[in-house]
Amino acid sequence: MSDSGSIEVxxxxxxxxxxxxxxxxxxKFGVGSAGAMDGFALAAANLMVxxxxxxxxIEVTTFPFRIRINARRRxxxxxxxxxxxxxxxxxxxxxxxxxxxxxxxxxxxxxxxxRGYLAVAGGIAVAEVLGSRSTDLKAGFGGADGRMLERGxxxxxxxxxxxxxxxxxxxxxxxxxxxxxxxxxxxxGDGTTVVRVLPAAEHGELTDEARTAxxxxxxxxxxxxxxxGYRLVGPALRLHRPIELLSHxxxxxxxxxxxxxxxxxxxxxxxxxxGYPKIGLVxxxxxxxxxxxxxxxxxRFVEVSLAQALAARDELDAALAAIRRTTSRLLTKTGWPAx
Amino acid sequence: MSDTPKLPRITPFGETAVLFEAATSLDLDVxxxxxxxxxTVETWRGVVEIVPGIDNLLVVYEPRELAFDRIVSRxxxxxxxxxxxxxxxxxxxxxxxxxxxxxxxxxxxATAAGLSVREAAExxxxxxxxxxxxxxxxxxxxxxxxxxxLATPRRAEPRLNVGAGAVVIGGTQAGVIARASPSxxxxxxxxxxxxxxxxNPTPALLAPGDTVRFRIEQVLS
Numbered sequence: 001m002s003d004s005g006s007i008e009v010x011x012x013x014x015x016x017x018x019x020x021x022x023x024x025x026x027x028k029f030g031v032g033s034a035g036a037m038d039g040f041a042l043a044a045a046n047l048m049v050x051x052x053x054x055x056x057x058i059e060v061t062t063f064p065f066r067i068r069i070n071a072r073r074r075x076x077x078x079x080x081x082x083x084x085x086x087x088x089x090x091x092x093x094x095x096x097x098x099x100x101x102x103x104x105x106x107x108x109x110x111x112x113x114x115r116g117y118l119a120v121a122g123g124i125a126v127a128e129v130l131g132s133r134s135t136d137l138k139a140g141f142g143g144a145d146g147r148m149l150e151r152g153x154x155x156x157x158x159x160x161x162x163x164x165x166x167x168x169x170x171x172x173x174x175x176x177x178x179x180x181x182x183x184x185x186x187x188x189g190d191g192t193t194v195v196r197v198l199p200a201a202e203h204g205e206l207t208d209e210a211r212t213a214x215x216x217x218x219x220x221x222x223x224x225x226x227x228x229g230y231r232l233v234g235p236a237l238r239l240h241r242p243i244e245l246l247s248h249x250x251x252x253x254x255x256x257x258x259x260x261x262x263x264x265x266x267x268x269x270x271x272x273x274x275g276y277p278k279i280g281l282v283x284x285x286x287x288x289x290x291x292x293x294x295x296x297x298x299x300r301f302v303e304v305s306l307a308q309a310l311a312a313r314d315e316l317d318a319a320l321a322a323i324r325r326t327t328s329r330l331l332t333k334t335g336w337p338a339x
Numbered sequence: 340m341s342d343t344p345k346l347p348r349i350t351p352f353g354e355t356a357v358l359f360e361a362a363t364s365l366d367l368d369v370x371x372x373x374x375x376x377x378x379t380v381e382t383w384r385g386v387v388e389i390v391p392g393i394d395n396l397l398v399v400y401e402p403r404e405l406a407f408d409r410i411v412s413r414x415x416x417x418x419x420x421x422x423x424x425x426x427x428x429x430x431x432x433x434x435x436x437x438x439x440x441x442x443x444x445x446x447x448x449a450t451a452a453g454l455s456v457r458e459a460a461e462x463x464x465x466x467x468x469x470x471x472x473x474x475x476x477x478x479x480x481x482x483x484x485x486x487x488x489l490a491t492p493r494r495a496e497p498r499l500n501v502g503a504g505a506v507v508i509g510g511t512q513a514g515v516i517a518r519a520s521p522s523x524x525x526x527x528x529x530x531x532x533x534x535x536x537x538x539n540p541t542p543a544l545l546a547p548g549d550t551v552r553f554r555i556e557q558v559l560s
Contacts, residue, residue, distance in 0.1 A: 024387075024388060024399075025387065025388045027388065027390045027474075028388075028389060028390050028391060029477060029478065029535075029543040030474045030475060030476055030477045030478055030517070030535075030543065031477045129537060130537070138476070138520065139477050139518055198351060198353055200350065200351065200353075201348070201350035201352075246392065246394045247392050247393050247472060247481065248358055248360070248393070248395040249358075249390025249391070249392050249395075249396075250397070251353060251355075251356055251397075251399070253353055254352070271474070271475060272390065272473075272474045272475065273392055273472065273474030278352075281351075281352060281354075282353075283353065283354055284353065306354055306407055309353070313354065313402075
């Protein structure tokens with residue numbers, strides 16, 4: 001059975017967008033990947049409503065965010081520890097619940113973390129552009145006409161798969177930090193988020209002093225940081241000599257050093273090419289954690305080997321596979337909720 | 340060709356990519372080799388994406404299928420026997436209205452070079468430009484071949500919104516804005532040609548290696 005439901009945006013702020021896992025593979029045409037900043041949280045939210053991990057959901061960066069759903073659907077919220085209110089019920093983070101048509105869903109400002117994700121069974125069914133529903137704000141396509149969400153906007157839902165009446169009415173899963181023992185501690189209070197980094201081509205060109213400063217400083221995330229890139233505030237880093245590079249392809253996670261000496265990290269809406277010296281790359285398994293660092297908070301880098309980076313990637317994949325197993329049991333009522 | 344062949348530099352770019360840099364002085368033969376190399380590397384099992392740059396190639400791979408050591412040695416080895424792409428380039432002609440309201444920076448560039456606006460437009464339209472790489476925005480081609488007399492450092496203050504079709508100069512490079520965006524490049528004219536069209540199965544008009552020729556439709560003062 002399918003129905004053509006929709007959701008209506010009742011209240012929103014800047015930069016809330018439709019995102020899926022992006023459109024990688026098109027950088028040679030100048031098209032960036034875009035996609036959820038915290039791809040792990042979006043993938044988990046999708047699994048919690050019975051969607052494929054790459055279905056489109058909503059990335060919420062500005063709170064409060066309110067929608068009304070015009071269909072009987074299962075929804076889930078993950079990512080930042082936003083106070084997730086369904087009707088008049090406040091739910092814990094990383095929670096999945098079945099809702100009735102006309103229900104209002106609200107995200108209040110998170111207690112920690114930066115970005116919340118909302119998945120709806122069937123996914124947000126805006127048109128695919130170049131194989132993805134992600135909003136590319138810079139290029140002006142994907143998502144809701146290439147723009148951030150606006151109040152009063154209606155978004156179509158995909159036809160849901162499976163029977164909505166199966167499974168527990170509501171259930172939660174453990175947030176990711178409980179699943180990955182290799183992962184450095186997350187910032188859950190006023191602490192510093194430690195992210196793992198592989199040195200890159202120009203790391204050796206830093207002066208000794210700069211190299212020490214890079215690895216030991218607590219870098220503050222500038223308030224001008226966004227989905228394109230993070231600007232870091234800390235000691236100015238110097239190279240042995242000025243380096244001029246020819247333009248080359250770049251990827252999210254690359255830590256570049258512009259002439260100002262203040263590093264920046266390219267994120268989901270990264271440019272496709274650049275020429276600044278590159279000091280390192282935040283490993284793929286830590287990009288989602290970087291996505292949850294709040295503006296003004298601090299980051300510290302820790303060096304890892306290629307083998308460690310690959311082990312972290314395996315650990316992240318295993319955590320998602322575990323969520324897949326758990327949710328498939330809960331969605332068919334063959335397992336217990338609140339594990 | 341460079342006097343002493345230098346070994347390419349291949350460096351890790353995170354755990355899923357490597358950056359191959361030919362590490363020579365930039366010349367057209369090396370750039371043609373990069374394109375031929377990119378076409379070969381793209382077909383390798385375990386390679387998921389290639390991004391050709393100026394004198395370099397970013398290769399994204401799946402480390403579960405292709406180990407780092409293996410891809411590095413294979414890139415080094417295959418580069419040595421890769422010759423320049425010998426296809427004759429596609430020629431793409433771009434009609435341009437130079438100057439006037441749609442080419443607001445042309446008079447200043449002409450004056451700085453001691454030329455009339457008409458002469459500056461003719462000098463811009465004279466050479467065959469080569470598309471070195473696409474990047475910065477969907478469908479934007481970095482064009483080599485600008486007459487040095489027209490080379491102009493980028494604007495100190497980028498314009499906040501430059502429309503698609505703006506014919507631009509940035510430093511020693513030329514280009515055409517493909518999607519409305521902020522830009523620090525100087526605008527010398529306007530073309531109706533679409534450089535990025537989502538309705539097209541290959542949305543980007545240009546590809547590395549193409550030749551671009553600008554044709555003067557009109558010069559406005």
